[in-house]
Amino acid sequence: MRINLLATGRRRTFRGAPQTLLNVVAAAFACWVIYANIFVISDPLVLGILFVSSIYTIMFIVIGHSPRASNKPTIVDWALSGLSLAAGVYFFINAQAISDRITLLDPFTPPQFFFGTSLLLLTLEATRRTTGLGLTGVVGAFLLYNQFGYLLPPPFGHGISDFNYLLDILVFTTDGVFGVPIQVVASYVFLFVLFGTLLAKAGGGDFFFNLAASLTGRSPGGPAKVAIISSGLYGTMSGSPTSDVVATGSITIPIMQRLGYTKRFSGAVEVAASTGGSMMPPIMGSAAFILAEYTGTPYRDIVLAAVIPALLYYLGVFLQVHLRSVRYDLRPYEDEVQPLSQTLKEGWPYLIPIALIIGVLVAGFSPVITAGVGALAVVVSSMLTARTRMSPRDILEGLAETTLRILPVAGACAAAGLVIGGLSMTGLGMKAANVILELSGGAVVLTLIIAAVVTIILGLGMPTPSAYILAAVLVGPALAKLGYPILESHMFLLYYAILSALTPPIAVAALAAAAIADEDPIVIALSAVRLAVIGFLIPFVFIWNPAILGQGDAYEVVMAILGSISAVCGIAVTFEWAKFPGGSAVAWPIKLALVACGVMAVTPFTVVALIGMAVSAVLLIGTYMYSRRFAEEAKRRSTNETVA
Structure with a gap:
């Protein structure tokens, strides 16, 4: 059996x-x-x-x-x-x-x-x-x-x-059972899930989908881009890649397939986009709250540190989808897409609680107060228009649904508390750290690679909070022994705990998408890993250059952002074969040069970073111009042959 x-x-x-x-x-x-x-x-x-x-x-x-x-x-x-x-x-x-x-x-x-x-x-x-x-x-x-x-x-x-x-x-x-994980679930996580549930009850999910459609629906690959934006917006509230796939994928995947997108691509886009929701501020997932409590880092600092990496992740997914859409001439959204002004006119009350959450969090209030203000703001702002107004029954059902949605999270976090308690009293965490350092010989890059692999393995089939907790207690001490600051090292582990949801051989988010797309989950997972490749690289970048997490002065942060954008563009082009409109794929030497320039662009050394960005820009612009000229010549030859 x-x-x-x-x-x-x-x-x-x-x-x-x-x-x-x-x-x-x-x-x-x-x-x-x-x-x-x-x-x-x-x-x-x-x-x-x-x-x-x-x-x-x-x-x-x-x-x-x-x-x-x-x-x-x-x-x-x-x-x-x-x-x-x-x-x-x-x-x-x-x-x-x-x-x-x-x-x-x-x-x-x-x-x-x-x-x-x-x-x-x-x-x-x-x-x-x-x-x-x-x-x-x-x-x-x-x-x-x-x-x-x-x-x-x-x-x-x-x-x-x-x-x-x-x-x-x-x-x-x-x-133990009543340790940090369950304390976080009983406070921050529960109240933020309440916020997301009430917002969805008020129609916020439909608003986010319409907003995404208004922004990108008419462009090449429009439905895939709608899936990316709507899943990212929804995912920051749900904090669970699997539930995000089920909630938004049930709409976006059938639409993409109806327009001729392959089952593999449709499922992979949804999985990559939904997984990123747990990285996306201002709410992120429950693992981020556990990180804050476990490390003693204010949640506001974690949110601010997570903004740039999350945007870079979605930029990478978006660029790869765009390049593939242009390459295969993927069709835009066929249904009626209302103008952005109309979407905002109908759904502006949904923006109020989100703006309040960001404002209260930045002002320095605790996550509990922030979530409470957000939930109250959802109810109050929904009363501003007849379209969004919540009834007492809607509020009751929202409260009840929050409790029912928290059941699996509570079960996982109570169990994780048992692991933390046992590890602390037996000292196994430090022993595991010593083993990792022995395997790597103390080499920094090799230690980070082992830490990433171990975290992904620990997360296979696990809820993200459990994956992060296991990594924090087993792998975290190894990074601490190398002298890495606690925020960078635990953000590193958090990212790979999240990405384990789309990584084969289990890939729980891909399993959820496979049921909707009617495709092999491993096939979907492999494509999702390719689309999410930036996510697998970003943690190494912010360990090397903490300015990506906002750690540094304004000049360092701006340079890190510009360098990272340059690197993301180069890597996206490399992985999607750089098929520009009407042109051919970029040669491998240029691709390797783009990757090398990307590495240079994200370094904390200004001169090296500037050289990397400049050369990368020249390569990208030159290749694009060549591809356009090539396309025009091919079109002219075709026209001459037809006339002849």
């Missing part, structure tokens, strides 16, 4: 009274999260316990034990849900006693041991149902190492052999 490591439990659908009751419960939970984050200063441990136990209570009813589970909750589901609720009630009632415990010194009472062990096992089952056996197996392997690693020889062994020690760290402190 074939086992699908990515298979998750069935997402149940309810109707009538059960659905109404679920919506009310989920909306009430969302209201509590808002209240607890904005109006109450809660103890992190208590907040984490209440959040996790409440999420599990809902999760085991909504998500079945397997893909073929019954649409109705079974007795086992109700039992697990009830146990989750009982654990939450117990920990809440005894919160003060648990907070006053001296970790590793005070013995457990029988109820503490029972409910603590129950939460540990419930977390494993919640992870299996929401993310599949892949991440569950990884977490299980780490737990086995934590418990039995003392049997291993040095340097991989450790001295911990007591289950009570393990339970104390992983459940009764904020270093």
Whole structure:
């Protein structure tokens, strides 16, 4: 029997009274999260316990034990849900006693041991149902190492052999299940997902699609360019490449195929564009919030640092799509595309909450306040026109949908907390870092390549937050030992954790696109990797030249931007064979020269960068002019032959 490591439990659908009751419960939970984050200063441990136990209570009813589970909750589901609720009630009632415990010194009472062990096992089952056996197996392997690693020889062994020690760290402190990942989900991530959900409920998704169509729909390859822009705009709200593919790809992929685009190309464009959404400020994905909390870097600094690399990524994808569209004469959008002025006239209220989020974030307010202001702004601004106005039912459904959308993220992050807690108490993270440095011999470039490969492997089939967390604790210490600043090194890991969603052999984003495009997911993934090649190169650039992340004075940042744009143009031309209008492909020596000039252009050395940009510009302009002259001569010869 074939086992699908990515298979998750069935997402149940309810109707009538059960659905109404679920919506009310989920909306009430969302209201509590808002209240607890904005109006109450809660103890992190208590907040984490209440959040996790409440999420599990809902999760085991909504998500079945397997893909073929019954649409109705079974007795086992109700039992697990009830146990989750009982654990939450117990920990809440005894919160003060648990907070006053001296970790590793005070013995457990029988109820503490029972409910603590129950939460540990419930977390494993919640992870299996929401993310599949892949991440569950990884977490299980780490737990086995934590418990039995003392049997291993040095340097991989450790001295911990007591289950009570393990339970104390992983459940009764904020270093395990209730650690940084779940704290972030219970605050920043939940509120930003609420913002995105409410904006979509108000019609924001349609507005972004229409805006993209108005900007690029009539140009060559218009539908593909619409997919790039709309997926980027939607992806920064969803923060999940897979959900972005499903949400926007269900519209863009069929349109591209209807106009004659290949299944492979249609799916690849959507995958590359949707994956980039998790890199795109101002919201980015949940992994970025975890990065902020884990490294102690203000989220505003991360957003500002991510702007230039994200725009360069989309510039690369856009240029490659444009060049391929010109090369194969891909058709523009056939349906009626309304003018940009009309799109903005109808949808201007959607721009208000986005502008407010950016303004509040730049002003220095916390992500919690920023997200709260954004969500409130969506509701208020939607009331400004009849077309966008949200009803009380829309708001209720938005609150409930936020809770249901957070279920898989919470399951993955609770499991990741187990990994972090186990690694911190056994010291495996530093041991893994030493192994990486031994393999690379301390060579900087080789260490970075190994770090990138390991991060992508860790992310295969994993949600982005889990991939980043595993990379941060296993690979991050190696980069720290090389002396790299924490922001650059963790942004490096974040990028490859995100890109793992489109990287074969698993490529979860490509799997989602394959179902829509009716194409082999590996074929789509390979094409998506080619379109996203700039994304695989950018992390090395901002390690080499931190000005790309805005680290430096204005002159350095401007030079880095200009050099990067030059490099992106050269690499896009190289990968798409430089098929200019009416011309032929550029010769390989010129392509190699463009790549070399791109490397020179992104260096932090001004003279070298200027030479690289200048030579690259000459090559691009010269090649373009030659191709046009070649096309004109070919057309003239064809005309003369026809007359003759």
